[in-house]
Amino acid sequence: MSAIILTTINARYIHASLGLRWLYANLGELQPQARIQEYTLTDQITDMAEKILDATPKVVGIGVYIWNAAQVRQLVGVLKRVAPETVVVLGGPEVSHLPLRVDLNEADYIIQGEGERAFAGLCRAILAQKPPTQRIIQSEPVEVDSLAPPYALYTDEDLAHRLIYVEASRGCPFRCEFCLSSIDPRVRPFAIDRFLADMEALWQRGARTFKFVDRTFNANPGLALQILDYFLEKSTPFHVHFEVIPDHFPEAIKQRLARFPAGTLQLEVGIQTLDAQTAANISRRLDLDRIRDNLAFLERETTAHLHVDLIVGLPGESIAQFGRNLNALVSLTRGEIQIGVLKKLSGTTINRHDHAHGMVYSPDPPYEILCNNLIGFTEMQAMKRLARFWDLIYNSGNFHRTAPLLWQDGDVFAGFAAFSRWLYGQTLATWQIGLPRLCELLFTFLVQEKGMTETEVADSLAADILVIKGRVLPKVVQEHVSRVPAERRSLGESLTRRQQRHHQA
Template structure:
């Protein structure tokens, strides 16, 4: 850190006034995840006397004209923006506008996009500096340097454009190992109530047996209707080829005392007892998990805790699941991906289908497993692999499932493979094609099937799983007939059943539901994306941006509807 400067000022005595911008993630989906990275940076800056502002465009979803107005009103003298590769198009549009409108104001980019593709980001957007990896250790030094105009070469772990336009990488910096030194994120700088409502509506419409148990103990149901996301560690030590590791492979944990103190702070601040742990792999350190669970049980905290699918099957056993259940874990999800061993080996999952089945069987005994996330579309996948997935899911009693398509996100081994094989031959075009996309959509096909064959097999998987669900329900006697019904009649029945199921599920989700100001209709989402691409085309001059990047085109050919 820079020493000997006044709090909130750089070496020359100039006030540092950063605006931290969080781009919108998937216009057509409800915003559910607060900008924790920017909230952590804002908290660090506040500790050092620098008052920043977070412009949470993901929550607000405003048109570009309003974005420009808010930026002008901020009075910032440095802009910080970050996000994933799926918001590259928005980051590019916004940073090019900022560079056009405020040419002397520095722009700092961070997050997984800047870390995985720093040179591409610097050459194709308006960004001046990319922070690689964790931002908290260097944010003060970077802001002081860019506001004063002094050299960046002494700051480790960044990339920047020098005056000649050359991309300079400074020496790497070690990971932050004392996470307990970090302040709690700046929850007061974003609309947490909006995120609570949306998380409840989308992911946790009911509370399971643990929630019922807590209500019977006298816990106010309203305190369960405010799910707060927290993190207990950073990094993931495993080798999965499809996964981008936000903090690399080195696993660093907050202390158990820090995490529980953080939970107590959130409990008092937001009147909640519902926590969602969003680690990349929650049970990567089994010893830590045991200590955490025992301490929660000892304190009789009466929490409702979910981990979604962030548990590794090979690290789950009866003892650990029992401890988690005793500590208040309601959902103990497992990262499945596939039950096809050749595909598991191809993606370097490092565990077998049998280990996954054993882990799920244990969690189901404690009513702690509800939804499967699968990946289908690797070169090793086929109809036989899909049949095996459906058969295994059915045997485990799992009928709620997503078959997602592996996407070669920048920074993953799968991305390197796709570039090497020419599947991705233009990185810029690929990044623009990622715009606002979700994991269930076909963006790049790395399988040995045609796009049509791959999508048909995924639909077949959903239909086969639905048939298995019918076979195990009161409609079981109709299964032999329905199994052989094809064409229009089957599709009509399938769609009707799905619509009825969705309507029933929607009624359940109304618990604690309030209309969200950021609930964007599909048509409106298309309009907002079209507006961004239109502005991006203008800023790029219809051909090439000023920094020599590839020319922009809207890869979706949007005309206001998709």
Template structure:
């Protein structure tokens, strides 16, 4: 019996942990092939690939990001492989399963919930007596009947009975270039009503020695990024601390990302990480979602924002760990103004990345069941994103999406950190107000529907600032900071700039000679490796306390060393005043 298990990942760099669990659990009895695609691959190409494998059984792992594309592929396969058995599994089809079976006549079986044992028992029946009613956790149709039979759910599996999903030799060549997903536990202790994890009661853990052995194998095999998919990695403190320590001792340059509940992090854990974590090795993803107490109560989300702030601040001050904070727009009891407050509360923490998402009414969640209570309207097909509710109409959702667009391009991408900090802290009433105004301007010009080069992003921000021009905007400062940010975005000396007020040849030559003398560098070497520009204010004084002194300007020298080293900015006070005495090379 030829068995193929497949999924459509969101991106090529992603890998499916679920498929590898299924293969590992069944390897002693069945020869199973893994086939991974992406949601951008044409359905015809995917169907053709699977058809060429001549399977007897095809299983698909289904999520909100791939279900509709998966259905299209399954429908094709049913027509070209009429005898193949098509099996769906995964969180997207584990709820409202009878509805899925009714909607999808091309599908023969659905594995509900945790799939390792259920899929194995289904394969045994397909290879044997085909008594499907013996398979707990399975949905199927009796021969000649359209209505589905849903068997009772399966008891939870002892996690340590599952073989490692990380030991397949065929995965080794791609480890360096793909994301490796890793579990140390299953389940979540919280009951957030918008999340599928709230449905599973309790948390189960893999054996610590097994976890360490698998991590060692992956690191030794060349993995560069491992994402832990545990819903709350730090809920069991001693377990988390032991893994932190193990990774600190054995990381060898690999990066590890965790989902952290920040308000339960103990001070001693924060002190340990601040002292011992190597810079850049750990990344934390923290779901804040809302700072509105009424909202959190409505979705059964316990959160102490003061403690969360303490944790995020302490981690940021250590400069060891990047933090990714999540927000959800559209939760109950949150209108446009209260979401604006939530956004500003969280942005004040200055996370390296602030992810602004929109509520998805996931199948099986309490919030979907209570949709009428809050007046929710939402997409009928995946990803089930909300379109409005009693307090946040569709028009507000559309506006906040504009915030999301420019937030990702300008803050999360870190293309112009100096300029962004100036604008959100000193020019606009709040960070949200800046991103909203800029997002509205961006959308009005149709830029959300076209591509962008690096220069375009700078030009479009400058166009917005000249158009909006609030009284608090200092044009010289904004333009100067944009120049600096642009130069520092390049690994090599840029051949062109996006602005027009460039130095003429005579000014460039004399400036280069003067800078070479001040920096004790060979003039010809400096010409090859450096960009030279000027600011109409004292950069040193600005960096020191934010004051703008136009009586003394600054010469900017940006040194480029190539791919391995970031560019280095040198700010030299111009030799026409007291700045040369106050500030040496800065």
């Protein structure tokens, strides 16, 4: 039996919830009465409820995010019908700001804001049979150094099989209107000595994959340098992920980034748009010259794996302008270019553009834009399909040599958009297209629609796809793959497995 169950529904098993561990670590004397239970989107709602209620809890705290809000609504419904006496408390980004667009009225309490102190206090009151009368509890940002750290709560299984999420600071100094992080402009760093001691404790237990959730890791160069130095001192292979702003790389940080061995460093670089007027529309600072210089440095002087973001549907940005942005980024970086679709998150100020730019959004999570005054609904649907196919072809790493054949005239966006339209016409799907089938479709398009010879396309695909056994590939590709030396096939298998692990993360 546990008086308190802390739970959430993660997108995947590999994603361990840092938020639940923060809450548990700061329950104080209530810790012995609490337990963490994590689930994933593939789990059945009734199975989750059964396992939660097995402990006969008095309080169930659930973390709500954009990816699980609909499932949480169902879970709360089951819990309150089966065990109406159980107090259900919700917290997390999806319930921290008004309006609440998923009906969560069956929950007993909602904590809005950072919940470490508020949740512990609420649990004490409920267990003492003195529950508060207000349903929505507003929680102010906490003093981060007053919190008990959560990192010892990662289990040995977590360390062996899951991403280890850590944070060296909270808040973001920038005011990008589409982002929830802009709501908290005061950056609050954790005491660096204590933080690094926690990292060392994880390291000694075998942790080798660290994903920092700081919104702007390089905003505080002094803090960033100490963390980079910590990892650079390690001789054992590891992997560390930082989210960085693209126009703020002081020379000292550049020197450190250049020293990371291949395969150890991943940088998520938030671009979103390369159009100065669009950036101004959404209060995003944009120093284009510095962005180009820094991307060139990262490409030329480091071995970091880059993950660069662009957003479709920003107010005032047409499809043509988005296409120019994509073309420019492809010329600037060999890294992944993640094409996202604008979302309207409660609490952000992006809604101020709704009338002027005709912004229309889905009422359901993830609240993606449906159309605006520059991009119609049908065009937006096509762009969403393009983003998915871009992941399969470009970001997957499986077609480094063949993908550029789609845009031999130099217009990346136009070339890929043509392929995207054709591919959807052939499949009427954006999911469950296996790699052999995708290879066959790419071969067919390049030969039939682009006029290339079977041999030149097969040569390119054979160089890319060394691990496909040819069971559904065009015969000419099978023949080329079969002639690839065994040692190259082995190398290709190794590279593809590493790419699959990266994309799972």
